[in-house]
Amino acid sequence: MKKNNAKAAAGVKEIARLAQVSIATVDRVIHNREGVSEKTKAKIQAIIDKLGYQPNVLAQRLALAARGAINLAVLLPAISSETEFWQAPKDGVNKAAGEIRQYGVTITYFYFDQNDENTFEKQVKKIVRASPQGILLTPTFPEPALRLIEHCNNTGTPYVLINTDIPGYDAMSYIGPEIFRSGYLAAQLIHYGIRNNKKVVIAKIAREIDNNYAILRKEEGFRAYFKDHGLSNGLLTLDSLQTEYAVVSRKLAKLIKQEPDIGAVFVTNSRVSLVARFLEAAGRKDIILLGYDFTTDNVQYLKTGNIDFLICEKPQEQGYRGIMTLFQHLVYSNTIEKSYLMPIDIITRENYIFYRN
Amino acid sequence: MKKNNAKAAAGVKEIARLAQVSIATVDRVIHNREGVSEKTKAKIQAIIDKLGYQPNVLAQRLALAARGAINLAVLLPAISSETEFWQAPKDGVNKAAGEIRQYGVTITYFYFDQNDENTFEKQVKKIVRASPQGILLTPTFPEPALRLIEHCNNTGTPYVLINTDIPGYDAMSYIGPEIFRSGYLAAQLIHYGIRNNKKVVIAKIAREIDNNYAILRKEEGFRAYFKDHGLSNGLLTLDSLQTEYAVVSRKLAKLIKQEPDIGAVFVTNSRVSLVARFLEAAGRKDIILLGYDFTTDNVQYLKTGNIDFLICEKPQEQGYRGIMTLFQHLVYSNTIEKSYLMPIDIITRENYIFYRN
DNA sequence: CTGAAAGCGCTTACAG
DNA sequence: CTGAAAGCGCTTACAG
Numbered sequence: 001m002k003k004n005n006a007k008a009a010a011g012v013k014e015i016a017r018l019a020q021v022s023i024a025t026v027d028r029v030i031h032n033r034e035g036v037s038e039k040t041k042a043k044i045q046a047i048i049d050k051l052g053y054q055p056n057v058l059a060q061r062l063a064l065a066a067r068g069a070i071n072l073a074v075l076l077p078a079i080s081s082e083t084e085f086w087q088a089p090k091d092g093v094n095k096a097a098g099e100i101r102q103y104g105v106t107i108t109y110f111y112f113d114q115n116d117e118n119t120f121e122k123q124v125k126k127i128v129r130a131s132p133q134g135i136l137l138t139p140t141f142p143e144p145a146l147r148l149i150e151h152c153n154n155t156g157t158p159y160v161l162i163n164t165d166i167p168g169y170d171a172m173s174y175i176g177p178e179i180f181r182s183g184y185l186a187a188q189l190i191h192y193g194i195r196n197n198k199k200v201v202i203a204k205i206a207r208e209i210d211n212n213y214a215i216l217r218k219e220e221g222f223r224a225y226f227k228d229h230g231l232s233n234g235l236l237t238l239d240s241l242q243t244e245y246a247v248v249s250r251k252l253a254k255l256i257k258q259e260p261d262i263g264a265v266f267v268t269n270s271r272v273s274l275v276a277r278f279l280e281a282a283g284r285k286d287i288i289l290l291g292y293d294f295t296t297d298n299v300q301y302l303k304t305g306n307i308d309f310l311i312c313e314k315p316q317e318q319g320y321r322g323i324m325t326l327f328q329h330l331v332y333s334n335t336i337e338k339s340y341l342m343p344i345d346i347i348t349r350e351n352y353i354f355y356r357n
Numbered sequence: 358m359k360k361n362n363a364k365a366a367a368g369v370k371e372i373a374r375l376a377q378v379s380i381a382t383v384d385r386v387i388h389n390r391e392g393v394s395e396k397t398k399a400k401i402q403a404i405i406d407k408l409g410y411q412p413n414v415l416a417q418r419l420a421l422a423a424r425g426a427i428n429l430a431v432l433l434p435a436i437s438s439e440t441e442f443w444q445a446p447k448d449g450v451n452k453a454a455g456e457i458r459q460y461g462v463t464i465t466y467f468y469f470d471q472n473d474e475n476t477f478e479k480q481v482k483k484i485v486r487a488s489p490q491g492i493l494l495t496p497t498f499p500e501p502a503l504r505l506i507e508h509c510n511n512t513g514t515p516y517v518l519i520n521t522d523i524p525g526y527d528a529m530s531y532i533g534p535e536i537f538r539s540g541y542l543a544a545q546l547i548h549y550g551i552r553n554n555k556k557v558v559i560a561k562i563a564r565e566i567d568n569n570y571a572i573l574r575k576e577e578g579f580r581a582y583f584k585d586h587g588l589s590n591g592l593l594t595l596d597s598l599q600t601e602y603a604v605v606s607r608k609l610a611k612l613i614k615q616e617p618d619i620g621a622v623f624v625t626n627s628r629v630s631l632v633a634r635f636l637e638a639a640g641r642k643d644i645i646l647l648g649y650d651f652t653t654d655n656v657q658y659l660k661t662g663n664i665d666f667l668i669c670e671k672p673q674e675q676g677y678r679g680i681m682t683l684f685q686h687l688v689y690s691n692t693i694e695k696s697y698l699m700p701i702d703i704i705t706r707e708n709y710i711f712y713r714n
Numbered sequence: 715c716t717g718a719a720a721g722c723g724c725t726t727a728c729a730g
Numbered sequence: 731c732t733g734a735a736a737g738c739g740c741t742t743a744c745a746g
Contacts, residue, residue, distance in 0.1 A: 009458075011739055022717040027741065035715055056459050058419045059739035062722045101366075102413050178711065185707040192550045192665070225707075308549070343711045346703040350542040350582075354535065354700045368723055379733040384725065392731055416723035419738045716746085722739105730732085 010051045019044045061103050069104035073127045075137035078111035084295045085270050088357045092319025100327050117141045124148045134326035135159040139166045158329050162318040164214050174339040175322050177313035182344045183221025189309050190264045193288050198263025203238040205271040215268045249278045264288035276301035302349050310347040316357035367408045376401045418460050426461040430484045432494035435468035441652045442627050445714045449676025457684050472564050474498045481505045491683035492516040496523045515686050519675040521571050531696040532679050534670035539701045540578025546666050547621045550645050555620025560595045562628040572625045606635045624648035633658035659706050667704040673714035
């Protein structure tokens with residue numbers, strides 16, 4: 001039996017009493033402000049150290065509430081049925097917003113169309129005009145994203161990237177998965193389950209592939225695993241720049257006809273449900289299917305057994321943590337972590353019920 | 358672009374002004390306290406509703422800090438090298454303690470020896486004597502645990518169970534895994550990877566098995582999966598009431614000699630590292646090995662490839678969430694959720710680096 | 715270089 | 731049934 005925090009913590013009043021000064025002076029020392037004689041400062045500091053003084057965050061925030069509110073900007077893709085994924089980060093942002101509302105934090109959303117770089121650029125301009133005190137964004141389009149970051153650097157505005165990093169750029173802060181590793185893990189899971197040296201298809205289904213860093217990087221990780229295990233020759237690819245089911249299914253049908261020996265399909269993004277739909281229609285539950293993200297469609301096919309694994313990197317928590325990071329930096333001057341790599345979660349038919357984004 | 362919380366929220370002062378009463382009366386209505394005329398009450402309530410008033414939690418807590426502190430009791434196994442697992446829940450408790458320290462919360466730990474029911478009973482008595490305002494416990498020994506719960510019910514003290522439930526008892530609140538399902542998931546993972554109808558060993562290694570609900574229930578879940586998939590005849594068992602490596606390895610050696618066709622071992626608890634050590638020594642990386650918990654030893658064997666999967670149910674978060682639940686109930690009168698089932702995480706060699714308890 | 719006073723939004727005796 | 735006042739621990743003008 002051991003007590004935690006036995007005595008009630010001493011506050012500024014007590015420190016002032018012990019140092020025989022006013023609490024205003026104590027406050028100056030605590031915050032390292034100008035205008036205190038070295039002597040007084042030393043005396044007060046000694047007492048602070050001795051007492052192990054910790055400010056009462058509640059009182060601090062309450063007092064500060066008088067000052068202006070903090071406004072944050074959030075730049076994310078607009079949410080449509082096709083981009084359901086982005087609901088999760090937004091939920092996380094809202095959750096954080098709810099918790100820090102009391103602290104006078106205001107959040108403004110700026111939405112762009114994932115398929116249209118212009119909309120992204122427009123929103124960047126709007127954000128610059130709004131001059132928020134902190135920015136949360138996902139750099140879907142690296143060039144305009146970098147311009148925004150440049151602007152942040154010039155104005156000293158903190159920012160946090162979520163979900164994907166900007167390749168080759170050393171950002172102030174990144175919260176999201178290590179996507180190379182997530183591709184590597186995908187390969188491990190398929191390799192563990194596949195039989196008789198069957199072939200494995202890497203399927204990339206997206207409007208844009210060549211400049212899609214996330215998709216390419218996952219593929220690299222996936223291939224790296226197979227190479228590291230001397231299995232590279234069993235890999236096939238299927239690319240589709242069209243995301244309609246009709247197109248994807250036609251391509252799949254063709255490939256499966258050409259290569260009857262396919263044992264698994266790895267889909268590099270959340271479009272895995274398209275492949276699942278095809279495999280269901282084709283009655284091919286024997287083919288292992290692995291893809292990304294905990295979306296309604298995907299979970300549906302996890303239940304039917306057409307998808308074997310979903311990999312998911314807590315998108316909601318990314319949004320939540322991103323806002324909290326900015327908040328704590330602005331309010332308590334906490335340093336912003338360079339990167340916070342999310343866990344890479346494995347979801348199957350038997351554990352999805354308990355999953356929390 | 359949409360604003361969240363445009364106008365600054367109105368407080369008691371504003372409500373009092375609008376209702377032409379004092380803030381004390383407003384406070385009475387907010388907290389549903391006696392002694393306000395129906396008429397005044399209605400008038401104030403109308404304004405509260407119209408404004409969508411939300412109390413400022415910071416100010417609330419700060420004002421309440423004047424009142425006595427809240428003390429919570431935590432009843433967990435003592436931590437030794439053999440019970441490293443319990444470090445995680447304790448870390449979670451400490452994390453929560455840090456966050457709510459400002460709110461005047463004091464936490465007292467009561468440790469018992471997992472192998473000695475008497476020590477548990479003794480600590481229960483101590484807790485009853487200390488009469489804390491809330492209790493977090495893991496009911497390793499159901500009978501004395503039930504006596505403590507009975508006492509809680511009589512005194513109206515809230516409590517939370519973590520890690521394991523009490524079989525057949527409808528507890529006030531449980532935070533932990535659905536262990537049947539976790540056994541079921543283990544079976545799925547083994548089934549997915551195992552080749553050629555090889556045999557699967559269910560290994561129970563613990564000082565106490567017959568009364569160990571968690572172990573038995575995981576086994577049930579595991580067997581249920583095999584039964585549901587018409588594969589029950591491939592299951593073998595290995596029980597060991599001794600947890601020394603020498604004993605376990607001898608038993609394993611014997612079993613493997615008798616049954617050369619073993620393809621996987623499922624260990625129902627964190628003792629999986631003992632089996633891993635044996636398989637490593639025997640040079641049997643071909644045997645799939647799956648067990649529980651993110652302990653140092655286990656992770657070590659995950660790295661070497663002797664353990665294929667670890668199942669883990671965020672023990673740290675269980676401790677954290679347990680304390681927070683009690684706190685929020687005591688302070689904000691939040692209702693306590695009957696059960697919060699943890700996600701069942703799957704850890705492999707390729708994602709363990711990012712795992713967070 | 716230092717201090718007295720007001721205020722953040724809420725709660726709680728106390729007085730009537 | 732209702733209100734005026736003090737206080738939670740901190741911060742911030744303002745005055746000297």
